[in-house]
Amino acid sequence: QEPQASGLPEYIKIVEVGPRDGLQNEKVIVPTDIKIELINRLSKTGLPVVEATSFVSAKWVPQVRKIISIQNSIDSQIIVHNFVSMAACIAAGATEISVFGAASESFSKMNINCSIDESIEKFEEVAKSARNMNIPVRGYVSCALGCPYEGNITPAKVAEVSKRLYSIGCYEISLGDTIGVGTPGSMKKMLEAVMKEIPLSALAVHCHDTYGQALANILTAIQMGVSVVDSSVSGLGGCPYAKGATGNVATEDVLYMLNGLGINTGVNLYAVMEAGNFICTALNKKTNSKVAQASFSIGTIK
């Protein structure tokens, strides 16, 4: 580990989304016991947050047919779409939940079949109940740097939706570059607008590497003070809007960069690579992590 670079956060919280966002967007459906094994392995890497699963109708997301049991040793987050799902979540033992908004009306309609306003109303119900049960709620804003249907998304719109999610009680807002079209230029403009409405410490970035821009975008965000970064082990999860293209940025590659910057994450890179190797073997696919590819190639990892 290198001495920490000045001006950057000393510590960055990595939010591992592989088991949910990753697996949800993989072609092959993974048996429940493999999912559990993956989450258990990730729990031992030092990752502070592992997004476990999604309580949505199995009709829309065939990956999530069964409820999986939640590990208590880490904060396992669960995605909730509405009040009905939340009850099931809590029943299953969730200690934290997430709700998904979007900065694009078209995307909101196509993805969760309602307008942005309607979605936030539903989330407000969820957040109220969660508050009563002392369960923290994380808010996601999709399409923060571009939308597959609308194209360009204004920073002002992202700021507006983020502000609404924050005001209904989300403790953290994860800004998602859903189709990976963002660049350091658009990331900077978007964050400047959002930072006027939401405290920096409540912001996270969720970058997709579809255009290879993720690490550069994450670097831009952390240079601006963002200290929470979402990523997916092995870069699990393709892009549903660009067939064959990649999606989530790989946790291993993010960690490699942060280690090189002397930023503390508490996460063991080798342990994550091993968890990645496990799930890629189970999925019968090559890893999307370049760090893992290089390390396996030169024999750092067998």
Next chain:
Amino acid sequence: AAATYPKRVKVVEVGPRDGLQNEKNVVPTAVKINLINMLSETGLQVIEATSFVSPKWVPQMADHTEVMQGIRKVPGISYPVLTPNLKGFQAAVAAGAKEVSIFGAASELFTRKNINCSIEESLERFQEVMAAARTANIPVRGYVSCVLGCPYEGKISAAKVAEVSKKMYSMGCYEISLGDTIGVGTAGSMRDMLSAVMQEVPVGALAVHCHDTYGQALANILVALQMGVSVVDASVAGLGGCPYAQGASGNVATEDLVYMLNGLGIHTGVDLQKLMDTGTFICSALNRRTSSKVSQASCRL
């Protein structure tokens, strides 16, 4: 503090040389010529065309003279070629080269394994080339390999990189391209290395040559730009694997670099679509998938 960026960046295209040299499959001369001609239509101002090394060492570049003589030389575009020694330099000039490149390294072990001599000895050899180039009025670009790590030595000190860069610059190289040969560098080590080098060589004479083997290239390039570097090497379609990590990637893809620079509002003069089309052509000829993510994403939407 708000990051500032250069208004313009010169993209140095190394695909036809560095890229093809490190590809498993060899392409026929006609394909190489067509590749360079297509690249000449994209707005790129510098296209590294070939290498005048012995075919015994680099069989992929055996047709260097035919390539040099066969390409359409567009006015305003520079077509530098690699010349490891005086003999190569003379052959290059005879074949019509107007700019050459020489390769140093910041690692003794790498130099020993690569060209079987010490760094000091390699620079002495280059003196001959520099003298001949000066006489012939031919600009020389200097490459420094292993600036952020060496496959044999591991860590490389920033001071060593600065020392070698300074020597090559004072020998007369107009530009020093700092190469992260095995792609192990990060935003942190790039910053530290450049800080040291910039004390010895003016930033206007510096370029970065990043490999994407560990996925760090664009982030490393971003840091370099923030520090004032305005010349960036890249390879169309990310041609050129890593000879030290079988199956791993090498050069950063020009398409992905240009996409990022466009997003930053930095002028390059490069037409991304034409670049992608060129990438599609050469990947098809090499029977391989592109390593450019921009290209992968754009084809599928």
